[in-house]
């Protein structure tokens with residue numbers, strides 16, 4: 001395709017001089033870091049350091065033994081050099097000056113870091129309807145609005161704290177959705193996870209604010225293994241947000257998280273993620289986060305609902321399938337996803353909807369945008385058990401290609417053991433259309449804004465699922481990413 | 488206002504426009520008529536700056552500036568409007584929001600402040616009346632699933648909102664029913680004044696009963712081969728393009 005003889009440049013040129021990854025800074029803070037390597041002693045040391053109850057150490061050791069027998073998965077549509085699990089440190093924590101009694105005592109350096117990331121931990125300054133748990137490397141550094149939530153019996157704290165304060169709840173639910181040996185990365189996480197968030201919503205309670213966790217990897221050769229557990233009791237409702245960034249290093253950081261959600265009768269959890277880990281150098285692919293995440297929710301009680309919304313815009317590799325086990329009757333699972341890849345990023349993401357109860361419904365809306373030389377795959381499974389009468393699924397997978405060196409794949413799998421099931425599947429692949437951009441430009445809209453409009457239009461169904469504040473954030477993030485790479 | 492001299496151009500090295508010269512002054516309406524595939528739309532896209540089409544020779548001066556050197560959005564901001572023969576659909580983009588963005592771009596370009604969404608809504612409502620469009624189209628996605636005629640009406644709605652200095656309407660009449668044709672033509676006439684100019688590309692003399700051209704140009708094989716007044720359109724309607732089509736073509 002020829003461009004005009006005039007000064008007009010193609011999309012990538014227009015946008016190439018834009019701001020690069022703006023979260024790439026490193027906080028200079030003294031950290032308590034374990035020597036590299038993984039063995040039983042490391043796990044014991046980690047558990048001791050955190051003064052964990054015995055059941056937790058047993059859980060970890062069992063997971064570690066299981067992990068040793070497992071093989072790293074290789075079926076995903078991603079290529080990466082072999083990870084040396086002995087070359088990673090399994091614990092890094094900013095050194096506390098002393099035991100923290102309140103937020104005022106959190107290292108100002110850390111508060112500033114989160115401030116810089118746009119996450120103010122100062123309760124006064126925060127928009128009042130979001131409570132935040134801030135996780136820095138392996139540990140949670142602060143959780144806001146705890147008191148206010150507690151007034152309604154809502155527990156929102158770091159996982160470490162929950163282990164000490166509410167061990168019975170953890171013992172009862174941990175590993176019930178993602179079993180220890182579920183997959184290679186989940187097993188690793190179960191053995192070595194360091195911190196994360198814990199949420200418990202008591203019966204008949206609507207959380208008065210959005211709960212959110214902000215994950216930040218800071219130390220260079222540390223893995224981040226966080227664990228999140230959310231339990232939503234009968235007739236309760238909670239909306240949970242998760243954001244992530246990491247500094248720009250030339251080496252790869254491993255992030256292997258596990259998230260477990262549980263809904264009891266008529267409960268609803270809405271879980272939203274905006275993931276913007278550093279994705280490596282756009283041209284050389286050096287550095288970036290390997291994001292191997294297991295997220296799964298179980299609708300245990302009848303009439304309950306779990307809804308995943310994700311905007312995946314970072315990481316060198318994304319391997320992630322937020323899933324729903326629809327165990328109760330009349331339960332609902334939803335998955336809304338935007339995955340954007342550029343540079344040399346690789347994403348293999350999707351969902352699993354496991355229908356076990358009667359009249360269970362699931363819907364999947366996946367939007368993949370691939371630019372530059374990146375690869376973006378949707379992988380989804382809809383499985384219907386033999387006792388699941390009248391299960392219904394709707395799946396829509398749309399891919400948009402930006403440029404012609406990128407790839408998009410969809411791998412929809414269906415396994416059904418029940419004939420009363422109703423499945424609907426729609427898929428499309430399109431190119432970002434020069435005609436659309438020209439139309440908008442002809443109306444005086446800049447090329448940059450035109451791209452934003454078209455992309456946001458493409459992702460509309462997903463964005464509208466996000467809480468307002470996050471939705472704006474997500475749109476800006478996509479624009480920023482594409483400004484660097486639409487071609 | 489617009490001065491096209493010996494313009495040649497096309498796409499991918501194919502020359503479609505083969506030497507067009509045309510002068511358009513403020514207060515003038517020019518009609519361009521010509522057989523299918525003769526290059527009328529290509530000319531209009533070169534004028535609007537479509538990236539696929541390239542000017543290979545000649546000059547185009549608009550308000551004293553070299554039009555061909557301007558980005559498409561800069562041309563739009565300077566008041567060049569192209570009513571598309573085939574308006575594209577843009578799913579997920581709200582019609583009213585898009586129009587406001589466009590309107591604001593013009594305001595900002597003139598050094599004015601962006602308009603308040605509520606104020607814009609009022610303007611939009613009033614403009615929609617002039618083209619007889621139901622307010623429900625405000626919240627539809629841009630041209631998405633619009634019928635052929637609805638798309639054309641939406642083009643004129645945009646023109647009404649943006650009030651361009653030079654509007655090039657590429658077969659805006661095709662696809663419109665008889666009543667819509669009248670409404671749209673009235674809408675266009677209302678926007679026309681002595682400071683503005685209009686180029687209408689059409690196959691039907693019918694449109695010219697409503698939008699009265701000062702000049703009619705016959706376009707054939709990439710060139711203007713004849714220029715006359717309104718009566719030329721009547722003649723074309725009766726006798727077709729036979730005498731203008733080069734032999735062996």
Ligand SMILES: Nc1ncnc2c1ncn2[C@@H]1O[C@H](COP(=O)(O)OP(=O)(O)OP(=O)(O)O)[C@@H](O)[C@H]1O
Pocket residue numbers: 498503521522523524525526527528529530539572
């Ligand atoms: N992008 C393109 N790719 C291939 N061919 C093209 C392209 N653009 C224009 N053409 C060809 O150039 C010629 C002129 O097309 P153009 O659309 O300008 O004609 P037109 O005069 O507007 O015709 P109509 O009256 O049917 O609208 C046609 O033969 C058309 O097929």
Ligand SMILES: [Mg+2]
Pocket residue numbers: 527528529572657658
């Ligand atoms: Mg045409």
